[in-house]
Amino acid sequence: MNKSTRRKFLSTAAALTAGTAATAMTLAPTSKKYGIAHQVYFWLKRAGSEEDRQELIKGIKTLKNIETVREIHIGIVANTEKRSVIDSSWAVSELLYFDNVEGQAVYQTHAIHQEFAKNYSHLWEKVVVYDSALI
Known part of the structure; x- marks a missing residue:
């Protein structure tokens, strides 16, 4: 894999990972904790x-x-x-x-x-x- 393709792959993978994490955080329960x-x-x-x-x-x-x-x-x-x-x-x-x-x-x-x-x-x-x- 040449450097340009590898760099593009890594930046795309990083963006997808960040996007997935951000989506997961917005879907996390936000309700209050009750006893x-x-x-x-x-x-x-x-x-x-x-x-x-x-x-x-x-x-x-x-x-x-x-x-x-x-x-x-x-x-x-x-x-x-x-x-x-x-x-x-x-x-x-x-x-x-x-x-x-x-x-x-x-x-x-x-x-x-x-x-x-x-x-x-x-x-x-x-x-x-x-x-x-x-x-």
């Missing part, structure tokens, strides 16, 4: 009922109005490949983030959370909760 993740999975009494699922989602959305909830994400079962390690028996999930355990405790006793349980618990037959301290 507690509260993951909840709901199984509907009437499994497969789209009406009940939408009603439950409507209720979960009210939880974002609790002042200690920093982020809320609502999900339904993804149509990914079926594997033995994947549990797709649930219907709706919620993922809430709190700054700390105290914020999560406020959520548990908050009037909006209590109203949610009172008004929507007739829709589910099972609820499983996973609380995580984020590291």
Whole structure:
């Protein structure tokens, strides 16, 4: 390889590397770091009922109005490949983030959370909760 071609190759490779790194940095998560993740999975009494699922989602959305909830994400079962390690028996999930355990405790006793349980618990037959301290 002559010097001109090699120099051009190296400068092109360096530019591509820098561009890739810059793109990766802009795609890096920018969300704030929270202390507690509260993951909840709901199984509907009437499994497969789209009406009940939408009603439950409507209720979960009210939880974002609790002042200690920093982020809320609502999900339904993804149509990914079926594997033995994947549990797709649930219907709706919620993922809430709190700054700390105290914020999560406020959520548990908050009037909006209590109203949610009172008004929507007739829709589910099972609820499983996973609380995580984020590291």
